[in-house]
Amino acid sequence: MRTALTDLVGVRHPLVQTGMGWVAGPRLVSAVANAGALGVLGSATMTPDALRAAIRKVRSRTAGQPFGVNLRADAGDARERVDILIEEGVRVASFALAPSRELIARLKDAGVLVVPSVGARRHAEKVAAWGADAVVVQGGEGGGHTGEVATTVLLPQVVDAVGIPVVAAGGFRDGRGLVAALALGAAGVAMGTRFLLTADSTVPEAVKAAYLAATVRDVVVTTKVDGLPHRMLRTPFVAGLERSGRLGGLARALRHAASFRALSGMGWPALVRDGLAMRRGRELTWSQVLLAASTPVLLKAAMVDGRTDLGVMAAGQIAGAIDDLPTCAELVGRVMAEAEEVLAALGGHGAAG
Numbered sequence: 001m002r003t004a005l006t007d008l009v010g011v012r013h014p015l016v017q018t019g020m021g022w023v024a025g026p027r028l029v030s031a032v033a034n035a036g037a038l039g040v041l042g043s044a045t046m047t048p049d050a051l052r053a054a055i056r057k058v059r060s061r062t063a064g065q066p067f068g069v070n071l072r073a074d075a076g077d078a079r080e081r082v083d084i085l086i087e088e089g090v091r092v093a094s095f096a097l098a099p100s101r102e103l104i105a106r107l108k109d110a111g112v113l114v115v116p117s118v119g120a121r122r123h124a125e126k127v128a129a130w131g132a133d134a135v136v137v138q139g140g141e142g143g144g145h146t147g148e149v150a151t152t153v154l155l156p157q158v159v160d161a162v163g164i165p166v167v168a169a170g171g172f173r174d175g176r177g178l179v180a181a182l183a184l185g186a187a188g189v190a191m192g193t194r195f196l197l198t199a200d201s202t203v204p205e206a207v208k209a210a211y212l213a214a215t216v217r218d219v220v221v222t223t224k225v226d227g228l229p230h231r232m233l234r235t236p237f238v239a240g241l242e243r244s245g246r247l248g249g250l251a252r253a254l255r256h257a258a259s260f261r262a263l264s265g266m267g268w269p270a271l272v273r274d275g276l277a278m279r280r281g282r283e284l285t286w287s288q289v290l291l292a293a294s295t296p297v298l299l300k301a302a303m304v305d306g307r308t309d310l311g312v313m314a315a316g317q318i319a320g321a322i323d324d325l326p327t328c329a330e331l332v333g334r335v336m337a338e339a340e341e342v343l344a345a346l347g348g349h350g351a352a353g
Contacts, residue, residue: 001336004165005038005187008134009092009113010066012036013336014178014188016136016167017195017328018117019070019094020144020314021045021296022303023203024195026054030061031200031328040068040094045296048080055088068092068115073099079106086110094136096145098123101130108133117169117190119147124158124166134165136190142170143193143316146221146231152184159185173318175338179346193316199327204306207313208325210235216320225312226295233313 003014015037017024024042032039041058043051051069058067071081073095082103085093093107095116104114108131116127117136124135137158139151147154151170159166165187171177172189181189196203197211210233220234224241232238301311326334 001339003182003187005134005167008165008187009038011038013332014167014182015332015335016040016169016188016190018136018169018190018192019043019068019096020192020196022299023192023201024070025202026057026061027202028195028198028200028328029058029067031198032195032332033058033062033065033067035329035332036065037328037332038066038068038092040070040092043069043081044072044075044096045300048077048084051081052084052088055084055090059088066091068094068113070094070096071099073097073103073116078103082106085112098127104131115167118158119145119154120149121154121157121161124162128162128164132164134167134187135162136167136169137186138190139168139170140231141317143219143231143319144314145228146170147229152180155181155184155186170316171318173322175335175340176342178335178339179342192314193319194322194331195328197319197322197325198331199325203303206306207302207308210308210313211315211319212323212325214315214319216317219315219317219319225298230312231315231317233315233319235308235313237310238312 001014005014006012013036017028017032017037017039019040019042021042021044024040029039029041041054046054055069069085069090071078071093074097075081082093086107090112092113092115098116098118099114107114113133114131115134115136116132117138118124118127119138124137127135135158137155138146139154140146140148141151151168155166155168166185167188167190168181168186169190172181172191173194178189195201197208214233218234219231221229221231222238222242223229298312299314301307302313303311
């Protein structure tokens with residue numbers, strides 16, 4: 001299936017695996033790339049040296065297939081990470097937040113495609129004006145940090161507003177969703193939770209089981225993790241965050257910040273700088289700032305250590321509709337086959353009408 005996305009990036013199928021921290025490592029990204037879709041490394045939880053090693057590992061396993069790296073635009077070392085992508089010849093740089101005009105220009109001058117993720121039309125218009133090559137638009141159904149506008153409402157707004165390929169995210173898992181997104185003007189779909197729940201994902205089996213057991217009503221949005229709307233599975237830990245008062249929240253934030261320092265090697269000044277960058281333009285308490293800066297620890301507890309009782313599990317609402325763990329090759333093949341069947345059925349319906 002040829003679209004503006006496949007032409008731009010050089011993949012065989014208009015599917016993107018999102019750059020999830022602690023989840024989108026070399027194994028998953030390599031499996032996605034070899035299946036003909038765009039795999040994206042989640043670098044926010046990697047040190048710069050680990051990022052370079054991960055890039056080289058994916059390249060060694062994928063025989064030249066294109067892949068990308070997701071970066072945090074507000075990270076203190078964002079420019080250093082951009083330089084690593086350029087030096088290593090990465091095809092695509094994606095961003096969880098809108099990158100600066102300067103970062104976009106630096107990447108484009110080096111021949112790297114820039115594909116930011118946004119949750120509002122005005123953000124898409126801004127990065128398109130600054131030279132982004134494509135944009136991922138996530139509706140409120142999507143996992144992790146999310147907005148309030150449904151994908152089916154937001155997507156056509158953005159498609160009408162920008163002249164670059166638009167990739168739809170939030171609520172996708174199969175070929176029917178891909179066709180629906182194409183009908184709304186998208187050039188492809190991005191999926192996080194669906195690729196997390198595959199046999200190639202390194203997420204512990206107990207955590208995968210928790211996702212598979214969830215219903216759509218078990219996927220909730222909370223602002224208690226870092227002050228921003230964050231969609232995740234409902235767990236006792238999340239319920240505890242919701243109930244905690246200001247002092248309890250501060251104590252928890254300090255514990256997790258200390259854990260993150262030990263994990264990342266980041267000193268308190270750097271941690272505070274990152275927190276201030278997150279706080280800029282937002283009404284966040286210092287508890288929320290510290291939690292925001294140390295959210296990787298909360299994710300690692302579940303996604304790496306398997307502690308569903310102590311960590312957070314970002315999840316799209318679609319988690320409640322997923323009930324199996326295919327390989328990435330099986331998933332991509334299934335999505336594309338179903339999309340072709342749906343398109344053929346629609347064509348037949350139109351002819352009969």
